[in-house]
Each structure stands twice: as structure tokens, then as C-alpha cells.
Amino acid sequence: MYPCIEIKPGGILHNLKILKNKCAENGMSLSVVTKMLVGYEPLVRFLVEEGEITAICDSRVENFMEFVDIKAEKWLIRSPMLSQARDVVRFTDVSLNSEIEVIRALNEEAKKQSKRHKVILMYECGDLRDGCYTEELKEIAGEVLGMTNIDLYGVGTNLSCVNEVLPSEKNMQLFEAAVNAVESDYGIKLPIVSGGASSSLKMLFDGKLPRVINNMRMGESVFLGNIPVFDVPFDGAREDNFILKAEIIELKEKPGIPEMLPQDCKKLMKRAIVAIGKQDIYLPGLICADSRMKIVGGSSDHVVLDVSDCGNDYKVGSVVDFKMTYNCLLNAMTSKYVEKNIIK
Structure with missing residues (x-):
């Protein structure tokens, strides 16, 4: 059935092993952010078991409800809502927090x-999201240390998500100083110092992250193999x-300019319409696998392609392949109208 996403777990596992090894070389653990899988349990289970993942991260408690039997530490990486405190404690082991009222x-x-719950306190490093x-x-930190059922698990930070503030030696030094301040004030050693996400990958490869950092949270780099922002x-x-496949439902020659009649055009454009749209994908993040094609536009349920340079390779019923950026893939995985198929 189309549209669908073909998922290659072997390639994801390949990326995961590279990143795990790089983190290990720098004395860091890797927590894998699975939110783009939208609770897709078969793939998360595969990565935990085959990739030997010890911690999985998601921003929605609902997804953790699908992972109850998966043996990995479960981190809620969006600050919990007060209204969901019960489910946070029930379905997750760790949550990232910045509000004492919530904790x-x-x-x-x-x-x-009758449980213990771990919290990682978020430090504001300049991107002006949570912290x-x-x-x-x-x-x-001082109040948390006195709580009966909460463990101060660590301190973390986040960058490049709202204002595209990149990790730098300057803001990482600020983060390191904040971690040191908490540890020295209370005479403790934090189990986790989580220094960022996939956007910190360049500094990791360059060996420029502070040694105090012992954990990274990564998703985009694991699944798509890229360094975000760069x-x-x-x-x-x-x-x-991840390859998105969509079926052609119309293939006709039409003017390249709206409202123009065919007889008034010197050259018509061969236009294909595929059955997927903005309800399913982030259109600016959709990339034609066939470089001869161009995306002309789209609506809620249609994407229009210029296939003038593709000869007779496509017809009504043909399937077109697309690559996707992170935002586009996130939307497509979320859409119930897009089937997900694991290719073994």
C-alpha cells in the first residue's frame, strides 16, 4: 500500500555503532532519541536488542506506553506536564526538568x-528553550536532594532546537561551570552530565566537548546519518x-504558469501528481530520489512534480521515491495514512 516508508534497520544499526564507539572513546554513554519513530515498537525493540542500547529517549509519555516490555532505561526528554505526573512516574524512569513545581x-x-524517579535538571545554554x-x-538541586522519592540523576543542556544556537567552546564552558557549581556546592558527583544532542556531534568528533560531559542524547544522526544544522x-x-514511496495518480502535460491555456504555451510541462500531501509530510523537506524530477508544489493531499526530463520512465500507477529531512520524516512517521515497512 502507498504511501509508505521503507525502513532499513541495518543502516540505522550501522550509524548507531559508529556513534556509540565515538562516544565510548570520549568516556560517554549514548542515549538514543526515538521520538521520530512515534512509538513504533518493532524498530525500537530491534535497536535496543541488536544495538545494545541502555537508554531510550522520547518527548511523549504515550510512546513509552508502547515500550513497557523493552528493557532499557526510559527518559522523558520534554519537561513533564503537571497533569501527566502519574503517567510520567508509571511509564518512565528519568525525566528532564526545569520547574521545581513539576518535580x-x-x-x-x-x-x-512506591517508586523512585530520577530527574536530570536542564541548564539554559543560550538557545532559549528549556533550562x-x-x-x-x-x-x-538542593531541594531535590532532600526529596524522599526523587533522585538527582544529573544535569543536561540543549542547543540548536529553537534558535539554532550551535554548541561552542564558550557555551560548553558555561555548562561545565554550572555542573561544577552544583557538584561543589553539595559535595556530590552527578551520575549523568548530558551535553546535548546530535547538533553536538561536530564538537564530539573534533574532541572539543568538556571532559565533564559523560552522556549524549542523539536521534537524528542515528537515523539519518547527518550532523544537524550543518x-x-x-x-x-x-x-x-528511510525512503518514502508515493504513487502517481495523474500524469499530464500542462502549462507551467497558473491560468494559462495549453494553446498559449510554447512548451508544456509534464506534471505528475502523487498521492501524498502536507497532511502527511513537511513539503520543504521532501527530496526527489530521481534528480531529474523537481517538486513544483503541493496541497494537503497532493504533491505536484515536474517530470519533463524523465522521458517515459513514469506513468499513472508508478511509484516515486523520496528522501526526507528530519522534519519531513517526523511528519511522515506521525501520519496514520503513511504505512511503515521494515526492510530486512
């Missing part, structure tokens, strides 16, 4: 469930692990 609620819920500055970070593959990466 208090998690502590109360953990008491009710605290140093003084608030220390205050929250939009280049890392050495040895496999980039074709």
Missing part, C-alpha cells in the same frame, strides 16, 4: 506508587535508511 508533583506521585541559569539550577553526513554514515 514536587513527581515526588508526590512517586510516593503514591535554568546557574543560581536557580543550584536551588532546585546538514552534512558524518564519516561512514548511511543516509538512506
